[in-house]
Amino acid sequence: MKNFFRKVAFGIGPNEKIPSDPLNWANSQITDKIPEFSWKGKYILSEKEMRKTYWREYRYKEDYVFRKKYKKDPEGFEKARKQLEKDTGKRFWPNNEICIRHTEAVRSNSPVLAKLWFFWANHFTISDTQMMRWFSNGPYQREFIRANMNQNFEKMAVEATLAWPMIMHLDNKDNVGPKSISAKQEWRRTEKRPATINENHARELMELHTISPKAGYTQKDVIELAKIMTGWTLPWTRKADHSHDVKFDSERHEPGKKYVLGNEYKRGKKSIRLVIKDLVNHPSCREFIATKLCRYLITDNPTKEMITPIIKAWEKSDGYLPEVHKAAIKVAFEYNDKYRKFQNPENWWLQMINMSGATYSYPIPERKMDKFVFGYMMSQEHRYSDWLLEDLGCNPYASKQPNGYSDISTDWMSTELIIRRLLYAKKAFHRFNADDQIDNNLHEKIVLKNFDNADEILKILSKSKSNEEKHIILFNLPEVLKA
Amino acid sequence: MKITRRDFLKGSATTLFLAGFNFPVFASTSKKKNLVVIMLRGGMDGLCAVPVIGDKNFEKKRKSILIENTIKLNSDFALHPKLNAFHDCWKENTGTIIHATSIPYTQRSHFEGQNLMESGGRIAYQEKTGWVGRAMKLAKLQGDGLALSLPMPLLLRGVPKNNNYYPADGKLPQKDTLELLKSIYAERSEEELLEMMNYIKKRKKKEMMTGSSGYSSDKRANSNLAKEAAISLANPNGPRVAVFEVNNFDTHAAQGGINGTHTKCLVEMDGIIKNLKTYLKQEYNNTIILTVTEFGRTIKQNGGLGTEHGYGTSIFMAGGLLKKSQVYTDWPGLKKKELFQGRDLNSTIDARSVYASAMSLVFDLDFNLIRDKVFWGENLQNLSDKLFKTS
Numbered sequence: 001m002k003n004f005f006r007k008v009a010f011g012i013g014p015n016e017k018i019p020s021d022p023l024n025w026a027n028s029q030i031t032d033k034i035p036e037f038s039w040k041g042k043y044i045l046s047e048k049e050m051r052k053t054y055w056r057e058y059r060y061k062e063d064y065v066f067r068k069k070y071k072k073d074p075e076g077f078e079k080a081r082k083q084l085e086k087d088t089g090k091r092f093w094p095n096n097e098i099c100i101r102h103t104e105a106v107r108s109n110s111p112v113l114a115k116l117w118f119f120w121a122n123h124f125t126i127s128d129t130q131m132m133r134w135f136s137n138g139p140y141q142r143e144f145i146r147a148n149m150n151q152n153f154e155k156m157a158v159e160a161t162l163a164w165p166m167i168m169h170l171d172n173k174d175n176v177g178p179k180s181i182s183a184k185q186e187w188r189r190t191e192k193r194p195a196t197i198n199e200n201h202a203r204e205l206m207e208l209h210t211i212s213p214k215a216g217y218t219q220k221d222v223i224e225l226a227k228i229m230t231g232w233t234l235p236w237t238r239k240a241d242h243s244h245d246v247k248f249d250s251e252r253h254e255p256g257k258k259y260v261l262g263n264e265y266k267r268g269k270k271s272i273r274l275v276i277k278d279l280v281n282h283p284s285c286r287e288f289i290a291t292k293l294c295r296y297l298i299t300d301n302p303t304k305e306m307i308t309p310i311i312k313a314w315e316k317s318d319g320y321l322p323e324v325h326k327a328a329i330k331v332a333f334e335y336n337d338k339y340r341k342f343q344n345p346e347n348w349w350l351q352m353i354n355m356s357g358a359t360y361s362y363p364i365p366e367r368k369m370d371k372f373v374f375g376y377m378m379s380q381e382h383r384y385s386d387w388l389l390e391d392l393g394c395n396p397y398a399s400k401q402p403n404g405y406s407d408i409s410t411d412w413m414s415t416e417l418i419i420r421r422l423l424y425a426k427k428a429f430h431r432f433n434a435d436d437q438i439d440n441n442l443h444e445k446i447v448l449k450n451f452d453n454a455d456e457i458l459k460i461l462s463k464s465k466s467n468e469e470k471h472i473i474l475f476n477l478p479e480v481l482k483a
Numbered sequence: 484m485k486i487t488r489r490d491f492l493k494g495s496a497t498t499l500f501l502a503g504f505n506f507p508v509f510a511s512t513s514k515k516k517n518l519v520v521i522m523l524r525g526g527m528d529g530l531c532a533v534p535v536i537g538d539k540n541f542e543k544k545r546k547s548i549l550i551e552n553t554i555k556l557n558s559d560f561a562l563h564p565k566l567n568a569f570h571d572c573w574k575e576n577t578g579t580i581i582h583a584t585s586i587p588y589t590q591r592s593h594f595e596g597q598n599l600m601e602s603g604g605r606i607a608y609q610e611k612t613g614w615v616g617r618a619m620k621l622a623k624l625q626g627d628g629l630a631l632s633l634p635m636p637l638l639l640r641g642v643p644k645n646n647n648y649y650p651a652d653g654k655l656p657q658k659d660t661l662e663l664l665k666s667i668y669a670e671r672s673e674e675e676l677l678e679m680m681n682y683i684k685k686r687k688k689k690e691m692m693t694g695s696s697g698y699s700s701d702k703r704a705n706s707n708l709a710k711e712a713a714i715s716l717a718n719p720n721g722p723r724v725a726v727f728e729v730n731n732f733d734t735h736a737a738q739g740g741i742n743g744t745h746t747k748c749l750v751e752m753d754g755i756i757k758n759l760k761t762y763l764k765q766e767y768n769n770t771i772i773l774t775v776t777e778f779g780r781t782i783k784q785n786g787g788l789g790t791e792h793g794y795g796t797s798i799f800m801a802g803g804l805l806k807k808s809q810v811y812t813d814w815p816g817l818k819k820k821e822l823f824q825g826r827d828l829n830s831t832i833d834a835r836s837v838y839a840s841a842m843s844l845v846f847d848l849d850f851n852l853i854r855d856k857v858f859w860g861e862n863l864q865n866l867s868d869k870l871f872k873t874s
Contacts, residue, residue: 171735174787192547193547193786193788194785198735198785198786199591200791203591208594213595219824222591393633393634401524401593410635410640413675413676413679415647415648415682416647417633418676422656423651427653464660469663472664473664476664477667478671
């Protein structure tokens with residue numbers, strides 16, 4: 001039973017009581033209101049502010065000012081660029097964002113919500129392009145994903161689709177109707193920039209975000225959806241680059257009716273919302289999401305029996321996410337003893353921090369992060385978190401592809417990935433202060449709170465010669481790698 | 484206790500998961516041959532890498548992103564001018580290009596396409612093993628695969644005990660700790676974890692870690708990984724198969740010309756070939772390096788100066804086991820009616836025919852056996868005598 005607290009969250013910390021009613025404990029965290037962030041640092045900036053201030057400044061100076069100024073001086077360019085990184089906090093931001101994110105997992109009252117937030121952020125991944133990893137992905141996951149976890153899926157899908165980072169990242173800014181007003185403009189001929197469809201975003205909207213290939217759409221459906229999406233763009237100006245807000249430019253919109261999966265859509269701004277409405281209400285969408293939720297929480301191979309109650313909750317509530325989440329949590333509870341899910345490195349790391357109570361030193365505390373000074377070198381601690389996740393192979397802001405990170409166990413199994421688990425179990429031990437490191441009851445406390453087979457685990461740990469070794473062994477035991 | 488990989492294969496601790504497998508042939512009569520696969524993720528544009536010469540239609544459709552100053556390979560094809568290492572192979576008669584080829588996948592999804600380029604199948608996500616892994620199993624080559632990436636690619640799955648190398652930042656725990664964990668994994672029949680632990684124990688000896696100071700990002704650059712892989716492959720007891728990944732070929736926008744993003748990716752691929760060749764030394768003569776991608780890109784540039792997902796593309800091959808330098812193709816033409824669905828370069832050669840032929844040589848397996856056991860008896864052509872040294 002204790003396994004459940006790791007399955008849907010990050011285990012039980014040393015100062016927490018073991019909840020007597022686990023299901024109620026989990027459900028009480030899934031509320032109609034999304035709680036404030038538990039992180040109390042001074043930088044929780046909006047996506048818009050990050051973009052208009054820091055992203056814009058970096059982009060403009062690198063692309064237009066420095067490229068011109070240091071045309072014949074690559075070394076000077078590189079030096080100026082590095083200083084610009086410091087001036088704009090480029091490498092600081094993801095570290096600060098990880099602190100916000102991980103605080104929700106290990107220091108908030110709603111770790112279940114945090115675990116589900118990570119799921120959705122991965123579902124609507126913004127991959128590592130256009131420098132969004134540094135300036136935008138963190139705020140995007142807060143404002144467009146987490147903030148919509150008390151809405152229905154349709155709202156989250158619409159907001160994620162039309163979010164600046166998504167339009168930028170999946171190239172919809174370049175998706176222009178070949179028969180649009182813009183297509184006929186003279187500059188396109190002189191600059192050799194013909195108006196064409198860019199299918200990228202349309203394809204991912206169906207394949208990754210809503211109905212999945214199982215729905216059986218065709219290439220024609222992709223193109224038609226892309227046509228509906230024409231015009232949703234980011235105006236460009238020299239000084240601001242693409243940092244302007246997303247807008248619908250009717251001059252770039254493809255005229256005429258479009259047909260996606262047999263449904264007809266009239267031209268215009270409203271059609272995107274209408275088509276998303278139809279996509280999220282397609283039976284394949286709820287089946288796809290229910291399967292993914294079960295895969296994330298329960299097993300690599302979800303069964304029909306697991307998925308069905310989640311689909312039913314979706315149908316009954318019109319895709320209201322709190323209801324969908326509660327259904328998924330209930331299924332996870334019911335299958336708790338039968339299935340163990342191999343945890344991805346990020347969730348594993350957070351369980352280790354949470355269960356051992358090293359939360360005072362990880363996430364890096366607010367007072368330390370707030371000491372960052374623009375224009376100067378970052379301290380070791382300021383850059384700890386981003387490097388940690390990069391090294392674990394699971395950086396939530398730096399996914400290589402728009403399909404995000406895998407939820408399949410074997411994808412997290414390799415010599416190097418297991419080496420990471422060994423190294424970071426050791427590193428986690430050294431996040432303790434000296435008193436904890438020499439406390440010989442430390443591991444007993446962790447084990448008794450979090451595992452039903454405590455005796456068996458403690459017997460294994462008794463073979464270890466040091467607390468450090470116990471830490472490495474404990475957090476690499478099969479039952480701890482899985483939940 | 485010092486154990487080598489070969490010793491380990493004979494070790495008693497392994498009997499558990501050797502069940503169902505025959506022991507590898509230790510003293511093979513034939514010399515060790517290597518296969519290196521470079522996966523080009525995102526859809527490599529075969530026509531950017533190996534443009535066709537003198538096709539007005541092509542030039543017109545790619546006005547703004549056409550590569551200039553290309554290297555002429557023959558009367559019909561040229562090479563991207565930044566692919567210097569491959570060009571060196573070509574000049575030494577060890578560089579081959581297969582053009583107008585693809586895996587038999589036409590749906591243009593990266594994720595399905597990449598799954599299929601690795602599994603070798605026709606239905607995405609159906610196969611849980613890769614074509615290299617299956618062929619290695621057929622050749623009884625376990626413990627011979629090395630991935631130069633953090634996760635284990637699907638391509639190598641299907642044979643146990645593959646290793647990977649992608650240096651971590653830190654020092655491994657003590658030997659006793661590793662032994663203790665290993666014994667627990669053995670006791671619990673955690674076979675995969677046990678396999679990893681055996682490699683990890685060895686890793687420490689080989690000092691493949693980065694050490695405790697500094698960041699290892701440079702060591703993770705593909706060019707450096709290529710150097711490390713080449714050294715391992717050149718070792719008579721080392722792995723026989725290495726798999727690389729190059730990302731970001733998906734250039735819907737700003738594909739650019741000579742300094743564009745597609746060029747950067749191609750140069751990264753070229754850097755792998757360069758260091759493999761340099762550090763394999765003599766063993767380059769016993770090696771086939773080849774590329775894999777999920778699809779090519781549209782002939783026509785789009786409004787964002789990029790290209791869309793297409794179909795036909797090209798395969799790069801290098802190594803001393805190649806018959807000669809050539810562009811091997813059954814060119815379908817680029818007129819509208821000759822294009823796939825009127826927009827993409829067609830594929831006239833199933834890429835899997837090339838891969839099956841290459842593996843037949845490297846793994847000393849009959850082509851028909853590979854065709855039947857690895858590729859489910861699909862209609863693949865034996866290209867061995869056309870592409871490779873067969874004696």
